[in-house]
Amino acid sequence: MNKRPKGMVIAIDGPAGVGKSSVGRTIASRLGYSFLNTGQMYRALAWKAIKEGTDVSDESEIARMAGRIKWNFKKISGPAIKISVDGNVLDKELSDEEVGKVSSAVAKMPQVRKFMCSMQRRIGGCGGIVMEGRDIGSNVFPDAEVKIYLDASARARAKRRKMQLLKSGLGADYSRILEFITARDKQDTLRRHNPLVRTKDSFYIDTTKLSKKEVIAKIFRILRNINVKVRNNSARKAAF
Ligand code: DC
Numbered sequence: 001m002n003k004r005p006k007g008m009v010i011a012i013d014g015p016a017g018v019g020k021s022s023v024g025r026t027i028a029s030r031l032g033y034s035f036l037n038t039g040q041m042y043r044a045l046a047w048k049a050i051k052e053g054t055d056v057s058d059e060s061e062i063a064r065m066a067g068r069i070k071w072n073f074k075k076i077s078g079p080a081i082k083i084s085v086d087g088n089v090l091d092k093e094l095s096d097e098e099v100g101k102v103s104s105a106v107a108k109m110p111q112v113r114k115f116m117c118s119m120q121r122r123i124g125g126c127g128g129i130v131m132e133g134r135d136i137g138s139n140v141f142p143d144a145e146v147k148i149y150l151d152a153s154a155r156a157r158a159k160r161r162k163m164q165l166l167k168s169g170l171g172a173d174y175s176r177i178l179e180f181i182t183a184r185d186k187q188d189t190l191r192r193h194n195p196l197v198r199t200k201d202s203f204y205i206d207t208t209k210l211s212k213k214e215v216i217a218k219i220f221r222i223l224r225n226i227n228v229k230v231r232n233n234s235a236r237k238a239a240f
Pocket of ligand 1: 038040100188
């Protein structure tokens with residue numbers, strides 16, 4: 001059954017703001033796996049398009065640009081794979097609101113999705129990776145050994161986001177955040193190509209009333225049940 005003897009692919013999908021990254025990074029770190037946030041790849045492409053003034057509604061041009069870019073994926077510290085685009089290691093710039101908006105537009109384009117999906121398969125092909133996004137279990141790795149679908153009500157996600165912003169000393173308007181999250185849900189689930197779906201073979205976790213610690217405990221229970229050795233240090237790092 002296991003085509004990746006040196007480590008599994010753990011796919012985590014779910015809507016925006018549900019905590020996929022924070023949970024995924026911790027799981028990866030405890031397993032000695034790599035962690036990839038695939039949304040950052042769409043954001044990186046959006047960042048480049050904005051920087052170059054490329055027409056973000058022109059699918060062929062955006063897809064050509066994606067192919068021209070020198071992509072680099074590297075772990076710098078910890079499990080997270082950092083993305084660099086033509087030599088620029090991207091981090092905070094990917095959280096920019098405009099970058100987020102454009103990333104949604106480019107993520108709808110089938111040629112772009114095909115390109116990203118093939119890079120994601122190359123990065124995770126050897127296993128030993130936790131990969132999060134919207135279509136990891138349904139499209140990128142339909143044969144992933146473990147598929148987790150994290151969910152939470154839009155209100156709970158908006159509340160968490162508000163707390164995060166307040167903690168970082170930033171202003172936060174709950175109604176605006178809720179509106180934004182609801183719009184993102186619509187975009188992600190109604191998209192024609194590789195929309196966010198909950199696959200039948202995924203483990204569904206409703207995190208609305210759970211803390212991060214409780215979600216992680218649930219995932220480790222799932223992993224133990226399917227016989228994964230926690231702290232499996234023989235896990236091979238993803239080859240890329
Ligand atoms: O998770 P995020 O907000 O950083 O993702 C940025 C955009 O990319 C968002 O519009 C959803 C999209 N996305 C996607 O279509 N498929 C993925 N596997 C990951 C993200």
